[in-house]
Amino acid sequence: MTMLNPVQAQTGEKANAIEVRDLVVRFPVRGGLLRREIDVVRAVDGVSFDVREGETVGLVGESGSGKTTTGRALLGLSPANPGSVRLFGRSLEALKTSGHDLQKLGQLVFQDPFASLNPRLAIGAAISEALYVHGMKDKSARQARMIELLDQVGLRPEIAARYPVALSGGQRQRVAIARALAVEPRIMILDEVVSALDVSIQGQILNLLMDLQEAQNLSFLFITHDLSVVRYVSHRVVVMYRGCLMEEGETESVFQNPKHPYTHSLLSAVPVPDPVLQREKRKKQIQVETQNLTLLSTGCRFQGSCPHADDMCRVQEPEMREVSENHRVACHHYAKIPDFVSS
């Protein structure tokens, strides 16, 4: 990149791009005549992890596990507890109040490329607008940079005159990425960016993202439920369940040697392209129950669905503990659990 933004100049190499410490996001449940707070949903409950500069961390979990909320909280879009998020050493609260610093550091790409682009804005205008807001007032410079950005995401300049309706899903997602890049962020939160695309396009977008990361030293938080995608792009994986971390570690370590029973069940839920094996597998699968999130029970969150749960699990919430280098798990019985055999 040609321009170094001020924040970039200050920090050293291999710093923590994202530092999350005990993040809590609570949504009040209001009811009754006066809309009083009658209950609280703890969408994210005490999550801590880091994303190093130039690294991709995959954040996985089932629907409702709080992964999207966590991603949004990193950019101040969910009501998080103060002081829990630092981007390149600067707290979210400080970043929010200092101009466009937060946007310059972190950008979010949404899951649905059909809804995240204004249907009334031509592609070129949408990208130019981001450039304009972020200080590029000269029209011809903006035009040149816009073409450059389109080129970076593998789109031809002719597309600038088109409207989102005339583009395919993959093209739209490329536009959304180009628009985020216009701000020249150092962190990108990628919220299910390939889930809405078909498989052949998914691969293209993932390769594009990895190329961009290499060229611009971007840090990615890759939120998804698709485990094969995570394995393909992430350096490290963070597994979430009901607002809490279950397991965290190097991608291959987690995939080949998962410690947490929940990770086991996630991995065994990946379908096998063989109907006979798949039927065998389904018999062994753990049925993860969906339970009311507002219910504040004690102990491990996974106890209801865990085949290894005992009295300790019902009383005491397990802490994250190191099982091997760079591999941590929140389970009392991780040592007793048989190794995961991938079918």
Added chain:
Amino acid sequence: MSQFATSPETGRGVFVSNLRNIATNTSLLIGLVLVSMVVFSALLADFISPHDPNFANPIIRYLPPLSEGYILGTDELGRDVLSRLIHGARIALFVAIIPTVISLLIGGILGLIAGYVGSFVDTFVMRYFDIMFAFPGILLALGISAAIGPGLNSMIIAMVVVTIPEFGRIIRGVVLGVREELYVEAARVLGYSHTRIILFHILPNVVAPALIYGTLQTGRNVILAASLSFLGLGIQPPTPDWGQMLSGGRTSLVMAPHVATIPGLAIVFLAVGFNLLGDGIRDLLDPRSRQSAK
């Protein structure tokens, strides 16, 4: 900055297909014809009206329609009904369109703020609208006109006050929906200012419904204005006005029914014209209602 706000609706491709739609849109065409007839007679009133609208000739009071020189007859003071009708078109259009524009602006801004800001601002504005809605429109307008004294200005003020909540509600509803669109949230993530988001990302969505309901409300305003004038709270004599003509002919309904009937028909004519025009614009701009209509 305006290059960001180019809307596909004004783009050439859509415009051409819109032209094709106009040709098959009967309610739009009929509405357009009715309204433009009134507009033309208002513009050319001085040239096409056969007599001075205020010249009273007591000798020829209550001439029936189709009398020689007086196609639509004369009224209770011997004035030419046709001439008064043509000149009355000016006032009729003025008091239908001007209050609509003013209340669309005020109501639109209130609705935009209420919908975008939400929370207590929204509650406050909406409760105010609810209070206004609780009164029947004509009664409220009557009260306001009576309070500040009759006349053109007070009539316009009364009509604006009555119609602000209608526009406010509609615009707020649209804004509420658009605010939750992902592209508006994307704009926030990109660090766009509230002004930019409102002007370039939300406002373009408001234009179509504002145009549709503005036209429909203009039709209703024709009736409302005529009612106020009929009750003596609007346009004062001798200015030719349809509502007031109706009121003047009221006493002679049995002896000379044309004096009241003709301005009444004119009011219906213009109101129906605006309503058809509004329906036609809606069919043009809102493809969903077009589908359900056919």
